[in-house]
Amino acid sequence: MNSADLGRRVGVPSTALFTDQYELTMVQAALKAGTAERHSVFEAFTRRLPEGRRYGVVAGIGRVLDAVENFHFDDEMLTFLREQDVVDGPTLDWLADYRFSGDIWGYPEGEVYFPGSPILRVEGSFAECVLLETVILSILNHDSAIAAAASRMSAAAGGRGLIEMGARRTHELSAVASARAAYIGGFDTTSDLAAGFRYNIPTVGTSAHAFTLLHDTERDAFRAQVDSLGRGTTLLVDTYDVAEAVRTAVEVAGTELGAVRIDSGDLLLVAHRVRQQLDELGATGTKIVVTSDLDEYAIASLAAAPVDAYGVGTQLVTGSGQPTCSMVYKLVARAGSADPAEPLRAVAKKSLSSKSSVGGRKWAARRLDESGVAEAEVIGTGPVPAELAERQLLVELVRGGEVIAREPLDAARERHMAARAGLPMSAMQLSRGEPVIPTEYI
Template identity: 70%
Template sequence: MDPVDGTEVTTALLTDQYELTMLRAALNSGTAGRRSVFEVFARQLPAGRRYGVVAGTGRLLDAIEAFRFDGAELEFLTSRGIVDEPTAQWLEKYRFSGDIWGYPEGECYFPDSPLLVVEGTFAEAVLLETLVLSILNHDCAIASAASRMVQAAQGRPLIEMGSRRTHEMAAVAAARAAHITGFATTSNLEAGRRYGVPTAGTSAHSFTLLHDGERNAFRAQLDSLGAGTTLLVDTYDVERAVHTAVELAGPELGAVRIDSGDLGVVAREVRAQLDALGAHDTRIVVTGDLDEYGIAALAAAPVDGYGVGTSLVTGSGAPTASLVYKLVARADGPDDGAPIRPVAKRSTGKPTRGGRKSAVRRVDGHGTAYAEVVTTGEPTPGPRDRLLHVPLVRNGAVVGREPLDAARERHERSVAELPATALQLSKGAAAIPTEFVDGGPRP
């Protein structure tokens, strides 16, 4: 179901062919109905990163609800020989009826954190693998990079403006993920319509070049948008443009934007000029291939806000979170009462740990997290510790939806709980270690 207009949109073919061929073979062998547990985790964080950020859960829940095989999809699959008729008949009735738990959106995570636990029959759970990974790998990567940028900005607002640097729908998801981590606004209007992310934007250099002189361009923008607008001042000569902007708008001019040159040097010159002209409250916004390192380098500059595009929508060098979706437990038969036992890969370089897991964030008396404890038994949190899994889907029904602002507030709390080393931009290990505890079998 489209979240905006309510039309039926299926997500069933946003998947890899081998999910369907595994289903076909499992139905044929009689193993498709075995109760199974899959987990999503990252074996490691991108090189040098201290923490990751969970994002995309809300989008995933919508996508799971829309995972339906209708006539057109089944016709495509059968005509290509991907599924046979018995498999097509099974798919026609497909509805995920299992349970899903996960870290809520905005939460920080670390290597081997069990971000998502999917329990159901093998058949219904394995079909979700590609959908789960495509959404979470993208959104977690964007949110993890965006969080570093927010921390580097030290309270100064950021606008997400990467729509022209990525796929059109990835741009919408990126704007949503960035907002969770603290970005104030986005230039993407679909993200505003679909998810309620505040939007912002004024003009580009083409608007100035269109007019017969910078003065005419500024006057046209001010007449249309008012003195509170942001004027782009680096199309020709910055000093002359700032003078013209204040002459036309007066000291009430909202902001000027600088998009080129040595941003720190130019910002200091512009601030001095604005103050000399009496425009003490006019803000300075800088854009132009910024990333977290560029933002941090401008900490001492008189900058009031940043616009970030390419680096944000590409994960600032880590465009995927490298999450995997692995079977960690399964029953020996199709009977609902059959005991579930751990299973694990022994692949060289890619082993897994068997058993359904829970996670607890250990927190000391000062409110600082010091360990991520992952257990295969029932978790036993201390008085200050936090259980990290929340129910997302129960018996096939979505129960974990929440407003985007809740994820935004959670992220702020989660980052504040981390040790100070987590906020360093220099390369290093994860901010807290992941510890595994064999808790014995679950009841």
């Protein structure tokens, strides 16, 4: 497997300050109390799915591995912490030598998850694990929310093309992460070149209304684009009159015109009219791409339209109304010393029922019915039942501080398609509902 298969991990800065201050002050207090090195197990999970979601999508694991690998404090960071009096001298000395040396297990990227699923299990000393909380949650909450929205849009699209076009609607770094998550969730291409460069996601692009307005006539604009990019290009046809633009587009590019893009109006009606017009002009192979604030509901409403691809921006990169998955990172077990061989004691917050959690280091497996369709997410802390041994979900990601499970992004994408296909049919419904399968603790 070459580096191009995995994407370009270039210019990755230290992630050590992508954290909250209290994590460092907890480390200081634990070092002073002599408890910092106690062997501990943390788990990332969500107590509930976002409203209306029937399943979640694990995304961001690859980015988490990069973040853990690059989590170290350089001299400039340590100077900042010292000048701001964030932690004391002994803690700064400890941070200067920090490298995560523990183990991480988790759901593989692209897998689906449900309430309580132990999506990520981080094991090591208390101090080295607690420092990773914020950066892990930041990545998983964002990327999994985008991937879940992308998956719903992919299901609604029914095999038609999906273009991620949200770079102008979010932070520039979030745009790259969003394109990556969207690709896992079922999108085919992105307009964002940084995402294409870093993650080898196929990139596409057409033109904006500004390009048409730049020229004296629409015909001049189309001619310039076709002369430069070829007949297979996509022409934007709704700057002025759509019917006139389609006629001009075919006159300029011929019947080999690749596609036309519609970005406004009643997309269902306009798409039907454009398809009829293209066919009458002999451009039967010319595709229709629609954009304009689409979400999964709009895509589903266009199922009967002669549309070949959808371009989605704002709704995708904001999680289609659910920009986070509300994942948490909790200590679930710890020993009385640094010895990994010492028995672990299950721990959990119990003060509020809405925020309570289940203690203990967990395994997870998905039980299938007689037809091979998922029927329950089974989670336990004891021995794994023999009938579930081959259905376990967590895989080893980091061993002794070394990343051992990087994979091509296409593997995560393919895994998601397979995982989604293994859910009950009701998972594809866009109406509000409960998780498509229950979570069972044993």
